[in-house]
Amino acid sequence: MEVDMAEKNKEIDQFKSDLERRQFESLPWVEKYRPKSINDLIAHDDIIATKSNTLPHLLFYGPPGTGKTSTIQAIARKLYGENYSRMVLELNASDDRGIDVVREQIKTFASSMFFFNSTVPYKLIILDEADSMTNIAQTALRRVIEKYTKTTRFCIVCNYVVKIIPALQSRCTRFRFKPLPDSATEERLKEILKIENVQIDEEGMKAVLFLGDGDMRKSLNILQSVSMSTNGLIGEEQIYKCTGNPSPTDFHMVLEWLFNEDFQTAFNNITDLKKKKGLSLTDIISYFPHFLMEMDDMPSILLCKALSHLSDIEFNLSNGASEKLQLGSLVGSFQILKDDIALHGNNK
The missing domain is CATH 1.10.8.60 (Helicase, Ruva Protein; domain 3)
Structure with a gap:
């Protein structure tokens, strides 16, 4: 009987092991290869070098996908080790964004005095996507940070630092995460x-x-x-x-039509390309700054005007404007740009 139970337990353990392996293998690569330790992180050496025994309140901001959340999680794992889950509270502020979260979850965790790691005399609260928090919640958080500084450190993570109220920014050491090289x-x-x-x-x-x-x-x-x-x-x-992005070859064709064809021909050619390749005007627009900035022969004043008009088109598209109408605006702006370039050359 004991042998049978031992065999059964062994089979259960093997099943659990196989299940965990399959679950890990099926994870999105983003989670599967998320850095687990500081040694796994790339770039941002100035942030990683921050001394853990003097960790201040932190504000991590910068573009998406640059390692903000992964960095603070790796630092926390180094600080707390096996006590990570007990000493760290992680909240996604895009879901938990109201003042009730500050009053209940954050304040309750910050005020508790249970420490499982005597070498680190404070706990850590990570507020991810904090730029989604309401101003009222941010204002309430300011007071909580002040009151529980002795026992708790806060790390505020966001993409847009301008959406964090100045009172919170002034209480944190700011680190900007730039796009990865x-x-x-x-x-x-x-x-x-x-x-x-x-x-x-x-x-x-x-x-x-x-x-x-x-x-x-x-x-x-x-x-x-x-x-x-x-x-x-x-x-x-x-x-x-x-x-579904336009290739460089496709985009160079668009530029060729815009600079060398009349309005109707350029409009029709770009419309046909969009249908054939399944492209959106937003995707095409996103390529322009990169290529226009490399055009050394374009006068600066005309480059500024072109980029300003492109930004208006992109803004209109993001607000649901007609793609056909905005494509007409794009082609028309380049017809005007061609005339301006010719006029600028004649005035030299």
């Missing part, structure tokens, strides 16, 4: 691709880095999506086709 991103992506047994050529990697634009989360999501829909070597064409 291509070299560091590429190195990490190659490590992950090797583990996943996925192959990509040089042009494909350049496409991922261009579309990711310093956002590790976006780069990983692109690679995982393409790897699931492509067998064999991943190239530039598969990257742009899977993500």
Whole structure:
């Protein structure tokens, strides 16, 4: 009987182990390869070097996918070790954004005096996406931070620091997370691709880095999506086709039409390209700043006017304006830009 029970327990343990392995293997790459320790982090050396025994209240801000949440979680794991779950409270402020959360969950955790790690005399509260918190909740949080500084440290994480009230900003040490450099991103992506047994050529990697634009989360999501829909070597064409973004070749065709064709021809050609490739005008617009800034022969005053008009079109599209109407505005603005460039050249 005892032998049977031992065998049954062994089978249960094996089943649990296999289940955990399958669950891990099925995770999105973003979570599967999220840095677990400080050594796994890339870039942001100035932030990682902050002394843990003098940890102040922190404000991490910067573009998405640059490692803000991963960094504070890695620092917390180093600080608390196996007591992480008891000494750290993580809240996503985009869900828990009202004043009741500050009064109940945050204040209750901050006021408790149970410490499981004597080497670190304070607990940690991580408020992710704090720029979604209401101003009333942020104002209430200000007082909580002041009152429980001896026993609790706060880390406020956000994308847009301007949405954090000045009173909170002044109580924290601010760290800006800039977009990750291509070299560091590429190195990490190659490590992950090797583990996943996925192959990509040089042009494909350049496409991922261009579309990711310093956002590790976006780069990983692109690679995982393409790897699931492509067998064999991943190239530039598969990257742009899977993500639905215009390729550099497509965009250069758009530029060619805008600068060299009349209004009706350019409008019709771009409309046909959008239908054929399934592109949105928003995706096309997002490419313009990068390419226009590289045009050395364009006068600065005209570049400023072009970028200003493009920003108006992008804003209108984000607010639900007609794509057809905004495409007409785009083509029309370049017709005017061509005349301005010609006039500027004649005045020299």
